[in-house]
Amino acid sequence: MTDQTQKDVLLELKDYSITFKTPDGDVKAVSNMNLTVRRGERIAIVGESGSGKSQTFLGIMGLLAKNGQTSGQALLEGRDVLALKPRELDKVRGKDMAMVFQDPMTALNPSLKISRQLTEQLEIHRGFTAKAASIEALDMLKRVGIPDPTRRFNLYPHELSGGMRQRIVIAMALLTKPKLLIADEPTTALDVTIQAQILDLFNDLTAEMNTALLMITHDLGVVAGLADRVAVMYAGNIVEEAPVDELFEKPAHPYTAALHAAIPRPDQDVDDLVVIPGRPPNLQHLPKGCNFSPRCPKVQDDCIDRPPQLETLAPQHCAACFHPFPRREELLTHA
């Protein structure tokens, strides 16, 4: 890697794992994951519920449940955020990396005014006075498309609609102009009409601020319009990673292909919806071989025998599969 590309790297996950200690034994929610995020890049993390996609990034933010433990490295501009002391971590989160959560109805504090919740991180991270912070926050409310921001600034969260609250949460995350924005299913709790607006907002603002965006979602439809690159997660690891067009046109991993086939089309009858048979594996009893092997239509002996590693198939395109699809058409003949 040249110096220039090295400088371009914002976040690097190296051999990153998360383990939860439970009374029934340890559960490995994320295992030995590697991922590189460049400055200003927009990456979508796709996977089913329980694939570990949310936990991965909660872990980086230091927000795991008490029984969760991270290992490996998460280098943000070369500094391992997993190794930081709580006090040092608080200087990074909310400033260099910020997070937008899934449910805007519960993400805001019901007993504090919007103004208080927006200005505090400016006062703490940037040393703004209360007045300067208010001006900055009002400006940000305007940019996230809140009409009449001066009036809404002094309201409580319950006095605003869900879409409005999610805009507030986004404004809150972007106020300090973070280098990395993690959005954990930011549109799942919203109406479809609002979803598109919110996604546009992410698109515009992150581009404007050159903020790298990690969009966690289970909706491939969301991914198509928004991301530069997609990482598909299954059972705590990335199974395929590719530029967005390539992933849609030439999915290599059978899981990606199955996810893709499962997107409902408007002309499709309800009875014809494609589903992936079976369920995600129990993280405490992972298969010996490929995690997807019990559900895979293309499973063969070597899949059951040992786990596949991520292999580069084309520039910027890698998949963890012994028998990847060369083309998408092949899936249709299998399905």
Added chain:
Amino acid sequence: MLSYAFRRLLSTIPVLWIAVTACFFVLRLAPGGPFDGERSLPPAILQNLAAHYNLDKPLIQQYLYYVGDLLRGDLGPSFSSEDFNVAQQIMIGLPYTFTLGMTAFALAIIIGVAVGCLGALYQNKMPDYVLGAMILVGVVFPNFLIAPILQLVFGIQLAWLPVGGWGDGSLKYLVLPVVVMALPHAGRISRITRGSMIEVMNQNFIRTAKAKGIGPRLTVMRHALKPAMMPVVSYLGPAASYLLTGSLVVESIFGLPGIGRYFINAALNRDYGMVLGTVIFYMVLIVFLNLIVDIAYAWLDPKVRNR
């Protein structure tokens, strides 16, 4: 906010009326009267006394007289004291009871909330267990047991503090009665605070606050404390009334000249006027404290205000 307070105030009027009425008639159901004593008085004198206090009239008429006086702010005469009427006697005892009650109330809240928060933040660790055990002692032992033990230890054996009495009203006379009154409430408040704080710290908006990197101190003090106080505040209304009724016992154990003493003597002597007067006084106080609690609640939870 003001109109909310006013509406709450209006709604207390029927409550007060029902309580006065119930109290008036229940008291008359009890056998005996204010002038029954060891030595019975001559009938002519009893006749005169009854006429003087309107006790010879039908009960319903006495009730109407009493309510009429009450509406004019007159708590009526005491049956056992010629020199002071009920209102005057209450005013004599009030400063003592008030000082005692408010100090104990404040102490209970401060200790309770502080211990509860520590317990929540160090959940299932050493400070949580130690404080929890200490508080348990305060809750399970009744004040009439704790009080003599403290008197014995700190008043007599160590001789650090006076055993009882008001003295010159300085702090050292207040310590023991206030501690005895505050202890059980501090215990309950700490348990409520701990539970509520643990729940709030697991809420999504606390995760948001942590993600903002504002630090643990602001996360707790600004983001968690206010919502966590809601169940505590709703307990404070009843707590205030327990505290006041508890002060009756504590005042007599420590020989303090508060309202409690009048109440107990009046109840034993069937001093109808005095008993009713103190009951009404306590009631107004409790209703008033509950009003404060409701207003505090509205302050804590913005959603309540619009109702």
